[in-house]
Amino acid sequence: MTPELQLDRQLCFALYAASRSMTQAYQPLLGELGLTYPQYLVLLVLWEQDGASVKQLGERLLLDSGTLTPLLKRLEAAGLLRRRRASDDERRVEVWLSDTGKALEEKAAAIPQAMRCRYGAEGREAESALLRQTLQQLTMLLQGKPG
Amino acid sequence: MTPELQLDRQLCFALYAASRSMTQAYQPLLGELGLTYPQYLVLLVLWEQDGASVKQLGERLLLDSGTLTPLLKRLEAAGLLRRRRASDDERRVEVWLSDTGKALEEKAAAIPQAMRCRYGAEGREAESALLRQTLQQLTMLLQGKPG
DNA sequence: GGAAATTAAATTGTACACAATTAAATATGC
DNA sequence: GCATATTTAATTGTGTACAATTTAATTTCC
Structure with a gap:
């Protein structure tokens, strides 16, 4: 050996x-809280920086769209956030917290x-x-x- | 925040x-070497302890059979090891390196x-x-x- | 010695990771 | 101003992780 x-x-x-x-x-x-660990990380970023793009989330978390896209869809389905094409650049997708998503920060504290x-x-x-x-x-x- | x-x-x-x-x-x-990182970890254990059981691999790597079973099947399909029910306790599955699997240690060194x-x-x-x-x-x- | 409990793997189902490709939108260079 | 290159997400496919369940083999305990 x-x-x-x-x-x-x-x-x-x-x-x-x-x-x-x-x-x-x-x-x-x-x-x-009904979250997985990577989902929690995404929320940590959004609580700091609501409206971040998928690219920005990826830069903070070192994850690519192949991981983030389905994860964000699950958080959207859970009602914690919404995804929206940016109007000034249609390539970008912005991620915005819902009221439920914002409120979750207190429990996570x-x-x-x-x-x-x-x-x-x-x-x-x-x-x-x-x-x-x-x-x-x-x-x-x-x-x-x-x- | x-x-x-x-x-x-x-x-x-x-x-x-x-x-x-x-x-x-x-x-x-x-x-x-045609390996993924978790596969490399399994081989590290086997180079130390050839013939280890799935349970022993799991204890060393903190992985369960749900992860190890398919991973070991892929390494078996690649010809690096063989899985064998232990004769003294048919619940146990022993994992033995092939000659190819043993030889890979030199490249990994x-x-x-x-x-x-x-x-x-x-x-x-x-x-x-x-x-x-x-x-x-x-x-x-x-x-x-x-x- | 046989029912009940325990153990070891495998299986099932969900959710990441990530490479590679695709598709659409924007930027660039001539 | 238009072809080309770049950028951004989404998609596809493979390989983990891991909880929960199942199956089969062995122990335990009376």
Whole structure:
């Protein structure tokens, strides 16, 4: 066995396992709101930036239209948002929150604190902020954007 | 906008983005071997532990049979491994590498170094080992296993 | 030793991811 | 001003993820 290929030495697998574990930990909380984890991410962007285009959502979340289009259709079917061709550029599709979608932000506001508790980050704000920044830098590197 | 809900402050999104970026960065290297990233992870386990059961693979990779069964069938169809009911317990399915599957380890041996170069980890072994350990601890926490 | 509980995979159904292609709208260059 | 290139979404097809159910084999417990 090549030592370099040991699973437990792979940063990539540590990332993959942590990311999926985190998503799983969110699931019970998001389930109460009727959301999946990627749907929650889309709403996080829209609560900051209502009316964002599919392209803008994709840039923030690093997702393409092949993922976003069906996801947005499901959120539209759930009544949380509406999709609209922009009048000044018919190629663009703008995504606007409905009142229900806007109102959901209040319920979601409790989630971050609940999760910090869940993964033992309470009282370790500095440590988890550092981890977050390290991951953000790594993402920029992997995306080929000079950091 | 609730400040706590800002996308760029979410550890969960930093993880999600980094994990997918890492998988994307592996893709060109794995593509040459005809593998997807999860398939590569399965092979990492088998190169360490040939003959592992589906359950054992699932425990190492945190995946269930719903994911593994079709993935293993594809690797079997590609001629890299064979699945066999264990004779001492017919519930268990053992996964054994073919000669082709075993031989692939040599080609894969170049991947870790190529990737370290790719994400700027050269000469920063300590830093990336620390990140890996932090992520492994976080995963254990999220999986509810006392760390 | 046989019913009930447990375990291991497979199956079913839904929802991402993402590469590759298509289609429509806008921008560009000559 | 018009052909060409670019941009933006949608579509198509493959491969995960994962919850929930099913099936078959083994344990457990009386």
